[in-house]
Amino acid sequence: METVANGHLVTVHYTGRLDTGEIFDTSEDREPLKFVIGRGTVIPGFENGIIGMSVGQQKKVIVPPSQGYGERNEKRLVRIDQSRLEGHQPRVGMHMQVELSDGRLAIATITAIENGKVTLDLNHPLAGRTLTFDIRLLEIADGSTWQDEECCGEHDGHCCGEHGDSCCG
Numbered sequence: 001m002e003t004v005a006n007g008h009l010v011t012v013h014y015t016g017r018l019d020t021g022e023i024f025d026t027s028e029d030r031e032p033l034k035f036v037i038g039r040g041t042v043i044p045g046f047e048n049g050i051i052g053m054s055v056g057q058q059k060k061v062i063v064p065p066s067q068g069y070g071e072r073n074e075k076r077l078v079r080i081d082q083s084r085l086e087g088h089q090p091r092v093g094m095h096m097q098v099e100l101s102d103g104r105l106a107i108a109t110i111t112a113i114e115n116g117k118v119t120l121d122l123n124h125p126l127a128g129r130t131l132t133f134d135i136r137l138l139e140i141a142d143g144s145t146w147q148d149e150e151c152c153g154e155h156d157g158h159c160c161g162e163h164g165d166s167c168c169g
Contacts, residue, residue, distance in 0.1 A: 001054045001055075002054065002055070002140055003051075003052050003053060003054050003140075004037060004050050004051050004052060004053050004054075004137065004140055005037065005051065005052075006037050006038040006051075007036065007037060007038055007142070007143050007144060008036070008037050008140050008141065008142070008143050009034060009035070009036050009037075009139075009140070009141040009142065009143035009146045010034070010035065010036075010037060010050055010137060010139065010140055010141075010143075011032050011033070011034045011137075011138040011139035011141075012027070012032055012033050012050065012135050012136060012137055012138060013027045013028055013032045013033070013135075013136045013138060014026065014027050014033060014046075014133050014134065014135045014136070015027075015028060015133065015134045016131055016132070016133050017131070017132045017133075017134075018126075018129055018130075018131065018132075019129065019130050019132070024126065024131075032138055034146075034148070035047075035148070036143035036146055037050065037051060037143065039143075041148070043063065043067065043068045043069065044067045044068075045061065045062075045063030045064065045067030045068050045131070046061065046063060046068075046133055046135075048067065049061030049063070049133065049135060050135060050137065053135070053137045054137065054140075055137055055138065055139060055140055056136075056137065057136075057137050058134065058135065058136045058137075059134075059135050059137075060132060060133070060134055060135075061132070061133045061135055062130065062131075062132050063130065063131040063132070063133065064130055065127065065128050065129060065130065068126060068129065068130075068131050069124040069125075069126040069127045069128075069129070070123075070124065070127050070128075071127065071128050072123050072127045072128035073123060073127070076121065076122040076123045077111070077119055077120070077121055077122070077123075078108075078119070078120045078122060079117045079118070079119050079120075080117065080118055080120065081116060081117060081118075082113065082116050082117060082118050083116070084118075085118060090110050090113055090118050091110065091113070092110055092111065092112060092113060093109065093110065094109070094110045095107055095108070095109050095110075096108055096110070096120075098120065098122075100122075106122055107124075108120035108121060108122050109121045109125065
């Protein structure tokens with residue numbers, strides 16, 4: 001029986017839960033997730049949990065922060081003048097796309113607004129969290145020529161980091 005290995009294109013359904021049991025994401029109500037093992041398209045703990053599975057197998061995978069979205073880093077909290085958000089009505093909990101000093105785009109969450117200053121949290125919303133995934137492997141195929149249709153396809157399977165939640169997520 002074939003099992004998942006590096007370079008395979010896998011098709012899975014999954015449900016991701018926080019340590020509280022709250023579901024934060026699932027593919028069960030949409031198309032299954034397809035990706036190639038070894039390209040770094042998904043978080044390492046999710047990918048590593050699928051390696052060795054066979055078609056039809058279901059598995060629970062626990063992903064610590066180090067294999068997920070990393071630990072929370074207080075240095076990723078940034079205070080800016082509220083005037084820099086001209087044209088926006090900032091509110092605590094709001095997510096916004098920001099351009100970093102190196103030109104990359106990131107999602108920031110507003111965590112505080114006080115005295116004309118806005119605190120932006122540049123940590124991933126799931127940073128510092130242990131995640132549990134229920135994974136069901138639907139299909140294994142050769143991934144050597146497959147490109148995610150949302151990806152520009154110009155990177156020979158390597159992530160350029162510029163496609164948001166798609167191939168280079």
